[in-house]
Amino acid sequence: MSISPKKMNYLHTWADKQGIKFTDIKTKIKIRYVKERGTGYLFNFVASTEYRYSYENEPHTVNSFKIGTYHSLNLDSIEGNWLISKEWYTDPFADSLNQDNIKVEEFKQYLLNLGPRNFSNLNKRRRDAVEYAYRYGGAAADEKYGFSYNKKYRDYNPLGGDCANFASQILFEGGKFKQTGEWRYDRDGSKAWVNAHAFNNFMLYSGRGSLIARGTYNQVFKASFKLLPGDYVAYEKKGKITHISMVTSADSKGYALVTCHNTDRCNVPWDLGWSDKGIKFWLVRVNY
Numbered sequence: 001m002s003i004s005p006k007k008m009n010y011l012h013t014w015a016d017k018q019g020i021k022f023t024d025i026k027t028k029i030k031i032r033y034v035k036e037r038g039t040g041y042l043f044n045f046v047a048s049t050e051y052r053y054s055y056e057n058e059p060h061t062v063n064s065f066k067i068g069t070y071h072s073l074n075l076d077s078i079e080g081n082w083l084i085s086k087e088w089y090t091d092p093f094a095d096s097l098n099q100d101n102i103k104v105e106e107f108k109q110y111l112l113n114l115g116p117r118n119f120s121n122l123n124k125r126r127r128d129a130v131e132y133a134y135r136y137g138g139a140a141a142d143e144k145y146g147f148s149y150n151k152k153y154r155d156y157n158p159l160g161g162d163c164a165n166f167a168s169q170i171l172f173e174g175g176k177f178k179q180t181g182e183w184r185y186d187r188d189g190s191k192a193w194v195n196a197h198a199f200n201n202f203m204l205y206s207g208r209g210s211l212i213a214r215g216t217y218n219q220v221f222k223a224s225f226k227l228l229p230g231d232y233v234a235y236e237k238k239g240k241i242t243h244i245s246m247v248t249s250a251d252s253k254g255y256a257l258v259t260c261h262n263t264d265r266c267n268v269p270w271d272l273g274w275s276d277k278g279i280k281f282w283l284v285r286v287n288y
Helices: 005-018 104-112 124-135 163-172 195-208 223-227
Strands: 020-037 040-055 058-078 081-089 209-215 232-237 240-250 256-260 264-269 279-286
Touching: 005 040, 005 104, 020 058, 040 081, 058 104, 058 223, 124 240, 163 195, 163 232, 163 240, 163 256, 195 232, 195 240, 195 279, 209 223, 223 232, 223 279, 232 256, 240 264
Parallel strands: none
Antiparallel strands: 020 040, 040 058, 058 081, 058 264, 209 279, 232 240, 232 279, 240 256, 256 264
């Protein structure tokens, strides 16, 4: 899969801030269906891309994450040649092209001096929440799961996004939180179940979540190391929460990794793809 120069520049800038080097990028394609059309064919497929990286002072320790995207592509016969005439997909880096003045050198040195975190004492509800996230992570999940969502639940991506629906599933199915009158799923999800802003409000006002920190990346960077698997990060644009990612692990320097739907992500560094200067982050402890 090709990456535009602007997005490649963002990845290089982000890697410099982290003190990492990308060592490999591989994409697996799964064609979901092909339809004949006019002068050619419509292909609908999943692209699951694995990124591998190492920290500058630990070149032999390999970290990895996956980003999954859904594509529709028109392949047409034009003057005897087969050409891609149109392609649509959700851009995982769309919110990363207007970057803030991040304290690159300070954060890099802070990260390079850290080591891995120990999550062996996590309670069972947190562990089960993480396992559910891995199982139903869609295009970013392990190939053995078929790159699919849990078919018990509606896919809200065509209606604006499935991130809060997935986070709610993780907390209900994996974390064993009970449904309430406000937060529920019965053939359809309530507003607090499927809407990112309403989900975050419900979690905080119900006491099921506690705010660790809120602010720009510069303001919450150090607080992010308090995040545990089973907590979540909410992303705010123009005063409204527009996305939810569940924390599922941490890399070899203890940097929190998240899993979510929309452009599906599995164990992706929590700020990657969200580096726009207008974004604020809410780091939330989930009270299991």
